[in-house]
Amino acid sequence: SYVLTQPPSVSVAPGQTARITCGGNNIGSKSVHWYQQKPGQAPVLVVYDDSDRPSGIPERFSGSNSGNTATLTISRVEAGDEADYYCQVWDSSSDHPGWVFGGGTKLTVL
Amino acid sequence: QVTLRESGPALVKPTQTLTLTCTFSGFSLSTSGMCVSWIRQPPGKALEWLALIDWDDDKYYSTSLKTRLTISKDTSKNQVVLTMTNMDPVDTATYYCARIGLVRDAFDIWGQGTMVTVSS
Numbered sequence: 185s186y187v188l189t190q191p192p193s194v195s196v197a198p199g200q201t202a203r204i205t206c207g208g209n210n211i212g213s214k215s216v217h218w219y220q221q222k223p224g225q226a227p228v229l230v231v232y233d234d235s236d237r238p239s240g241i242p243e244r245f246s247g248s249n250s251g252n253t254a255t256l257t258i259s260r261v262e263a264g265d266e267a268d269y270y271c272q273v274w275d276s277s278s279d280h281p282g283w284v285f286g287g288g289t290k291l292t293v294l
Numbered sequence: 295q296v297t298l299r300e301s302g303p304a305l306v307k308p309t310q311t312l313t314l315t316c317t318f319s320g321f322s323l324s325t326s327g328m329c330v331s332w333i334r335q336p337p338g339k340a341l342e343w344l345a346l347i348d349w350d351d352d353k354y355y356s357t358s359l360k361t362r363l364t365i366s367k368d369t370s371k372n373q374v375v376l377t378m379t380n381m382d383p384v385d386t387a388t389y390y391c392a393r394i395g396l397v398r399d400a401f402d403i404w405g406q407g408t409m410v411t412v413s414s
Contacts, residue, residue, distance in 0.1 A: 185357055217400040219341075226390055226404040227341065232397045270341055274399035280357045283331065283343040283399070 186275035188286035195292040202258040204289045206271030209252060214273045216254040218247060221288075222267045230269075231256060258291070266293045296320035298330070298391050298405035305411050306381050312410060316374040316391030323349055323369050329394035330374040331401060332365065334387040342387075346394070347374060381412045 189207040196202040206216060216234050219227035230241050234249040244259045258265055271286040302314035314332070321328055331346035345365040346354045355363050364377045374391060388409050392401035 215399060217397070219401075221341075226407050227392075227401070228404070229397070229400055229402050232400040232402075236397075238397075238402065272341075272400070278357075280355075280360070282354055282356060283346065283401075285333075285341040285343060288340045 185278060185280075185282075186273065186284050188271055188273065188284055190269075190271060190286040190289045192287070193290045193292065195294055196258075196261050197294045198261055198263060200261055202261050202265070202291055204256045204258075204269050204271075204291065206254040206256070206286050207252055208254075208273065211252055211254050211273065212250045214249075214275075216247065216249050217272045218245075218256045219270045219272065220265075220267045221270065227270065261291075261293055263293050266291055296393065296395070296403045298393060298403060300389060300391050300405045300408040302389070302408055302410065304409060305413065307414050308382055308412060310381050312376075312378045312381050312385070314376045314378075314389055314391075314408065314410075316376070316405060318372050318374070318391075318393065321393065321395060323347075323367055323372070323374070325349055327395065327398070330367070331392050331394065332374075332376045333390045333392055333401070334385075335390070335407075336384075336387040339387075344378075344389075345376060348394075383412045386410065386412050 218231040221227040231247040235247040298318040329348040332344040388407040390407045392404040
């Protein structure tokens with residue numbers, strides 16, 4: 185089955201830029217979606233189809249996807265961005281297609 | 295406004311069957327492109343996709359759990375039901391239902407989740 189690999193943690197100072205990666209075999213050929221999950225809350229979709237934002241998500245959240253790595257970029261990081269972030273793809277490459285999540289990255293705002 | 299709400303037992307015993315219901319509003323599961331999925335999250339761990347049912351009644355299951363899962367829908371009641379057999383303590387988790395609607399293959403709206411503990 186398809187595997188998505190994320191760093192367990194990323195730390196950044198307020199006002200700086202955070203980059204969270206999501207690695208997968210030829211992930212650039214797939215659409216990658218990103219979710220933000222704050223403690224005790226359900227996940228929220230923050231980026232879809234590699235780089236698009238749902239309504240209500242700040243422009244500070246952006247994404248890119250090429251080769252074997254997709255990246256979620258959060259510009260001008262705020263304390264309220266501290267959360268776990270998950271990447272996700274639809275994998276149709278196997279006999280049993282399904283939805284796959286990465287292991288999650290905890291973003292700490294210093 | 296689209297909402298989803300999970301319901302079911304908070305505690306089940308090992309070997310029992312878990313039945314969870316997702317009741318939703320603001321959309322119809324008979325509309326082309328609409329899907330409802332179940333996703334779980336053990337305490338302190340990552341999200342794990344379990345199952346999905348679409349508007350055409352096609353069903354998809356996690357490869358690792360497919361022998362234990364059954365997903366179904368009642369379009370008239372706006373409900374999706376997940377059953378998981380032979381529950382084990384490792385199945386202790388928060389179970390979420392989520393919609394695929396506006397974006398293909400992405401879960402755009404989530405329920406609040408329901409915590410299920412498996413213990414004797």
